[in-house]
Amino acid sequence: MSIRHGLLALLSAGPRYGYQLRAEFEAATGASWPLNIGQVYTTLNRAERDGLVEIAETDPQNRVLYRITAAGRDALAAWFGGPVALTDRPRDELAIKLALALVAPGVDVARVVQVQRTATMRHLQELTRLKTAPEASGGAELGWALVRESMIFHAEAEMRWLDHCEAYLARAARHPRPAVPAGNDQDTEAVRR
């Protein structure tokens, strides 16, 4: 629901039209997550369906202006007023991947960790490089800085976690699990009952 709320936030400053919303959304977040223009219109339609926005009028240039409604302001206030909960967050694909690499037979977990480390490291370097880059356009530079820092912090956390995993695996290698004796991959345990 981040796009929906994001558009509501922009509309809370006054009526906007579709293209303008995309431009301002990307300006505010530093275009970290490019927003397809079609998505803006579908999201606006659904928000209108739900009574959060309404069509205000038409521009001098014949552009369709959307206005936030009272219900929309309520939804926005609820968004800003409460935290982003755990349950709101999507599954962490990397964590799932590693956890399942452990139970899937014939997967070189250490290699998976290494590949990810390389990619995350490259990502992290790119982000830090951007930090010192001469930011051209003025304006909502602040938001992009915050988003960028968020990405950096999470990438660093991921690097640390990968180190952690590697250490864990190294320890597990020294104290190996008995593992399945024969080559019978087929039947492990049925679901417990």
Next chain:
Amino acid sequence: MSIRHGLLALLSAGPRYGYQLRAEFEAATGASWPLNIGQVYTTLNRAERDGLVEIAETDPQNRVLYRITAAGRDALAAWFGGPVALTDRPRDELAIKLALALVAPGVDVARVVQVQRTATMRHLQELTRLKTAPEASGGAELGWALVRESMIFHAEAEMRWLDHCEAYLARAARHPRPAVPAGNDQDTEAVRR
């Protein structure tokens, strides 16, 4: 696509049926993201449609066993072989929220940060509490430990980021932006052309 690949990973150890897949998936990830049983069947159907799995046979107990196909093994190998890319990851709702709180009029950004900090802190405490909890069932304890650590690392990163944001805001408060003089929230800038 994490669920799809997750099921493929489990099926790579041999044929499984729906309920079993859910049980093993949750066991491997520590039930961090509870998996609705309906989701398992729809995902299996779609994977079958795409030729990644096929129905193997029926159990002694009349349960429908799915088997991974060669194409499924290829897809799985590609998943494990490559990193989780940036573009694969969903939008970070918290970062978007903060970035837009900066540009939305009349939002107390510092309060948003504080509310989030409280929630994340509580989350972090719960996670560290779980770390020392006496884990009952044996088995795939390792995966859950890794997932839990991942959550902890990311929660810590979020706390640090929130501190960072607060410092940023405090600095901005000492060097305030001119801000809009009158009460005219309506029209900011049109999209640049």
Next chain:
DNA sequence: CGACACATGTAACACGTTACATGATTTG
């Protein structure tokens, strides 16, 4: 028997994403 867990499946919906169609306007 009745309640409960197991087991499979379908239907409907949400959001996000892409591709496409259609004009108007600008610009080289």
Next chain:
DNA sequence: CAAATCATGTAACGTGTTACATGTGTCG
């Protein structure tokens, strides 16, 4: 004029999510 950009919209599809329907087996 031709190409590009602006601007709005629609159609189709993907995954994820929930609710519901249905039947079987078990256990008190």
